[in-house]
Every structure is written in C-alpha cells, then in structure tokens.
Amino acid sequence: MGMMTTGAALMTAAATLLGGATTSLPKGFLLWEGRSSGWDIWEVSDRASTPLMLDACHDSYWSKRGGVEKGRVAARTVYRQQEIEIGGEQVAIYQDESGARAAMDAMRAELKRCASRGDGIERISYYSKPLALGDEAVRAGARYWEGGLRQVAVRRGAAIMVYTETAWPTPSLPMGEFKTLLKDAREMSRKVCWLPEAQCQNT
Numbered sequence: 001m002g003m004m005t006t007g008a009a010l011m012t013a014a015a016t017l018l019g020g021a022t023t024s025l026p027k028g029f030l031l032w033e034g035r036s037s038g039w040d041i042w043e044v045s046d047r048a049s050t051p052l053m054l055d056a057c058h059d060s061y062w063s064k065r066g067g068v069e070k071g072r073v074a075a076r077t078v079y080r081q082q083e084i085e086i087g088g089e090q091v092a093i094y095q096d097e098s099g100a101r102a103a104m105d106a107m108r109a110e111l112k113r114c115a116s117r118g119d120g121i122e123r124i125s126y127y128s129k130p131l132a133l134g135d136e137a138v139r140a141g142a143r144y145w146e147g148g149l150r151q152v153a154v155r156r157g158a159a160i161m162v163y164t165e166t167a168w169p170t171p172s173l174p175m176g177e178f179k180t181l182l183k184d185a186r187e188m189s190r191k192v193c194w195l196p197e198a199q200c201q202n203t
C-alpha cells in the first residue's frame with residue numbers, strides 16, 4: 001500500500017477493528033468516552049483482543065489484521081476521526097503484571113525494528129524516547145508522506161494505556177509537544193489503579 005493512502009488507511013483501520021466482546025472495565029471509565037460531539041466519528045470497542053494502538057510496524061492495529069497478545073483479559077478502545085485528523089484512547093488489562101511488561105517490551109522492540117522503512121513517498125519514520133510516568137512509559141512520533149502521529153504508552157501494574165493524536169512530530173520529541181496526551185495519560189495512570197484488576201503496587 002502506497003503512503004499516499006496511508007492516512008486514509010489509518011483512519012479506516014481502527015474503525016474496522018472496533019466492536020466485540022464484554023469487558024470488566026466500567027462503562028464511562030475512559031476519559032474520552034464522554035467527549036463525542038459535532039460531526040466527529042466516534043467508535044468505542046470492548047474487544048479485549050484489539051491490538052495496542054502504538055503499532056510501529058503497522059502489522060496489527062493499523063493493518064486491520066489484528067493480533068494475539070498472551071494474557072490480555074480486558075480492553076476498551078476509543079477512536080475519534082475528525083475530517084483528516086484521528087485520535088484514540090486505549091486501556092488494556094492483562095492477567096498479571098508480567099503480561100503487561102511483555103507487551104511493553106514488544107512495543108519498544110517494534111519501535112526500534114521499524115524506526116525507518118520504505119523510500120520516497122512510502123517512507124515511514126518512527127522516533128521514540130522513554131517517559132517518566134507510571135511504572136514504565138514511552139513517547140513516540142511517526143512521520144509519513146502526508147501526515148504523522150504522536151503517541152504515549154504507559155504501564156501501571158497489569159494495565160497499559162495508549163493515547164494517540166494526529167501530528168507532525170519533531171524527531172527530538174520535546175515534552176511540550178505532548179502536553180495534551182500527557183495530561184490524559186497522567187490522569188488515567190492514576191485512575192486505572194482504582195481497578196483491582198490493574199494490580200497497581202503503588203497508588
């Protein structure tokens with residue numbers, strides 16, 4: 001798939017993956033669930049198998065092929081599309097902390113493996129840095145021919161939270177560019193510990 005269609009693919013792939021089974025997450029628990037308004041397209045999924053939105057190799061969430069993560073027991077994904085802009089909030093709960101740590105390890109490995117691929121208009125570049133939040137966290141930025149993304153992923157205990165927005169990120173990933181995402185990530189990193197399933201060690 002050429003990069004000229006990547007933006008449209010990113011916007012439609014998320015909606016295709018949404019929908020599904022029940023979850024232990026309380027209704028209205030995610031911060032974005034009450035923000036739908038106007039002409040925005042909003043989708044909310046309780047499918048526990050929905051891949052994490054920080055998908056640097058574009059081989060699971062954005063490819064619509066899905067994926068299997070060991071130990072995932074619950075998740076909720078909120079996806080927003082407004083004309084050419086997209087955004088998302090995701091909370092995933094794993095059976096135990098080791099499962100969530102493994103998912104974060106896999107995410108960082110993909111960020112490294114797929115940091116630069118393709119040529120010309122098909123080129124995709126990913127940048128990532130550690131983030132001092134929760135038990136472990138990463139901030140990332142993606143650039144492709146006609147757009148880009150900023151993303152934050154945070155782990156607290158057995159829970160992983162991902163926040164996504166359309167952007168043209170600076171490769172050095174200055175913290176100021178992540179102000180909006182970090183506000184929500186910080187709030188949810190505290191709120192998720194209200195859930196016993198998150199198994200937070202320190203609240």
